[in-house]
């Protein structure tokens with residue numbers, strides 16, 4: 319369990335994270351979303367004790383990272399996969415890491431198997447592809463068999479097979495009762511991997527919700543209706559906070575009413591419907607919609623061009 323309480327981080331004049339409170343629970347994959355510069359990496363660094371909060375606090379299983387006696391067993395992290403620029407083999411890299419924390423050699427073999435690096439474990443990690451580097455980063459994170467995993471952009475640069483692999487791995491880790499927090503810019507990927515979302519914009523909390531609710535409550539969700547009496551139905555539906563667009567002959571797109579409601583109104587007036595389809599906003603659209611205000615509202619008007627995140 320990760321708990322942030324009024325977490326704030328300032329770098330000089332710039333506030334990277336502002337009064338951020340959230341809880342990441344075990345058992346489900348939690349996605350950490352936000353536009354560029356929203357403060358995701360800064361928050362993750364504070365979780366891992368790599369950056370000190372200006373105020374507030376964040377704990378992992380009730381303690382701040384530095385208070386844990388064996389942090390590698392508590393929290394596994396991958397912040398930048400590319401941080402592994404090593405002349406060592408993947409195996410020796412993991413072995414050295416294990417040795418510093420009293421983790422046995424057989425666990426190194428185990429994690430190499432888990433991440434599928436068996437074929438290349440004796441090769442220099444410095445020559446690894448991005449995908450192999452990601453797998454090695456994940457192997458390092460899993461080494462201490464931690465109850466909590468914190469991964470910054472773990473699917474970055476992976477091919478479809480690698481993405482599917484990480485998705486299943488993280489779901490399995492969560493299903494085993496671990497706490498899993500991952501950030502990603504790939505919203506569509508997050509929709510498939512995460513069950514819960516923490517969304518931030520300009521360092522502030524925008525949403526702390528299930529993926530299903532996030533998409534459901536996103537503005538812009540509409541219903542597609544097809545009927546021979548489109549014009550009559552349009553006049554019945556249109557009103558305060560309900561807009562109806564004619565997208566094609568006999569096809570309406572209704573925003574502001576549920577499909578249930580539209581179906582009932584049509585039935586009451588004996589209008590036969592040939593189609594009544596809720597158009598689910600994609601996570602990508604929902605994310606853009608919900609973070610847009612945070613970006614626009616808080617962007618300082620006087621900021622010099624080119625500096626705005």
Ligand SMILES: Nc1ncnc2c1ncn2[C@@H]1O[C@H](COP(=O)(O)OP(=O)(O)OP(=O)(O)O)[C@@H](O)[C@H]1O
Nearest residue numbers: 329332334352353354355356357358359360361627
């Ligand atoms: N060491 C630092 N010194 C000064 N400003 C920083 C520092 N680290 C981050 N920032 C600023 O804090 C804000 C948040 O950055 P952060 O990297 O946490 O965002 P992010 O959500 O991870 O973004 P991205 O998705 O682009 O990586 C940004 O405006 C960034 O410029």
